[in-house]
Amino acid sequence: MATRSVIATTTVVSSAQPLAVGELAHACGADVAWVVQLVEVGIVRARIEQQDAPPAQWRFGSGDLHRALAARRLERDFGVGLDAAALILDLQQEVRRLKAVLESRGTL
Template identity: 85%
Template sequence: MATRSVIAATSVVSSAQPLAVGELAHAVGADTAWVVQLVEVGIVHVSVQDAEPAQWRFGSADLQRALEARRLERDFGVGLDAAALILDLQHEVRRLKAMLYARGLSRGD
């Protein structure tokens, strides 16, 4: 029986320690061109629109959205435009559910 080992590394992502474009690409198993596409379709955001990709920095929310976009691509074969729409709709549903919950209108669905 073969033994399989997995080595994992973790990094803290915060406003004080954002990810560079290459680090975000590596974290999601993609290349930097794919991250550029994420910015173009609005899945992740950069604070300075005119900056070169080498100067872009990403926070934990961007990492989460990039991971979700990658999963949607892999599991469902959707393009990034569709992934952007799906992620926006998911965010809106969560926001509306939270608002209903805060007003006591949620049935726990």
């Protein structure tokens, strides 16, 4: 009987411990240039201290990680470009928001 081992690494993402651009890229199996594109199309929002901070100084929260991973899946599974992924993710977020409003009013 063969024994199989799995090693998993976890990283805590919080406001006190945001992800660096390289960490976000690695978590998505991508490179930093891809993350820069995510910022450019508005899928994720870099937390920066200075207006013209280079990508090496960008930081990202857990919501950004979630959206970046979702964009990666859309690219991989459906061949969607990042502009379309941004639109899809925004529409999904709006649907969730509207459902929450309807549920709070007891109409759903």
